[in-house]
Ligand code: SF4
């Protein structure tokens with residue numbers, strides 16, 4: 438076998454569904470990405486626009502001197518649908534239902550990279566990435582022929598759909614590049630645009646992160662704009678709607694990697710999540726990608742989901758949160774949820790809180806919620 442054949446075989450043996458090579462050179466996706474940053478569509482993710490990040494993305498030889506090839510791998514993560522868990526806990530993006538995929542990818546890519554350095558190309562230089570650094574992951578995957586970038590701005594494969602995660606290894610050895618898919622197979626389809634509840638796909642191939650539920654429930658650390666809270670619906674962490682809508686996902690294979698299968702979270706409910714302390718949150722989600730939201734962001738999301746469910750059985754727990762939570766961000770969203778549920782008990786809790794709340798922004802939200810809450 439040639440070194441490339443050995444590398445691809447080793448990657449497939451490690452559990453990746455696809456493994457393909459791109460040659461290094463100027464990458465078309467760079468211009469698109471810079472325009473996205475210039476338009477401010479990255480929201481609070483300021484690190485993406487930092488000069489260091491930008492320079493490294495444009496020139497991967499700053500990461501691996503003498504870089505010649507980029508290996509892209511796809512790890513499938515489609516777990517069994519778990520409607521009962523979603524009903525109990527709200528909806529969690531499928532990639533986040535099990536162990537943190539960064540850890541799973543790290544273990545696999547590190548093992549592969551070690552084998553490359555010690556056995557395939559002794560003394561070679563390389564670096565692995567799994568959503569961990571300044572590289573144009575989707576651009577390299579597209580060039581290697583993993584798939585094409587669809588109108589929802591994720592990579593789709595004609596063979597395995599789009600329920601997969603990308604990883605890369607940058608290499609300073611030349612390997613024969615694979616051919617790109619060469620054609621955008623989205624055609625006239627607009628299902629992902631039509632399925633997006635916040636209209637975050639502002640035009641084909643352009644997602645405004647500031648409107649995207651994935652960004653709002655994970656990366657965004659502040660107040661969720663009021664007009665976006667209702668469209669978030671039942672999404673507690675992330676959003677899968679544009680991927681669910683994509684017809685190419687009928688080809689998506691299930692996750693082979695058991696670590697990515699959904700975790701049960703037995704005994705937990707949305708109301709119980711409201712009472713999570715900082716320590717309790719990080720203990721519960723120690724191995725989960727959900728810890729990225731931090732306790733404040735996560736409990737904020739719980740309040741939004743409870744408000745959208747409009748189930749008055751959640752009023753006592755939300756009232757306690759409005760009264761006692763240490764975070765003004767959480768109290769503000771608890772007030773919103775109570776206003777949305779409405780009714781005598783919710784209004785009474787809001788009225789009580791209005792006499793005690795010292796944070797101006799939370800107080801304004803309480804007043805607004807009281808004025809809108811149904812009697
Ligand atoms: S993840 Fe959800 S909110 Fe974001 S673009 Fe897709 S459908 Fe829209």
Ligand code: SF4
Pocket residue numbers: 587588589593622623624626627628629630679682683684685
């Ligand atoms: S839903 Fe349609 S338009 Fe969107 S990515 Fe899939 S094929 Fe392309």
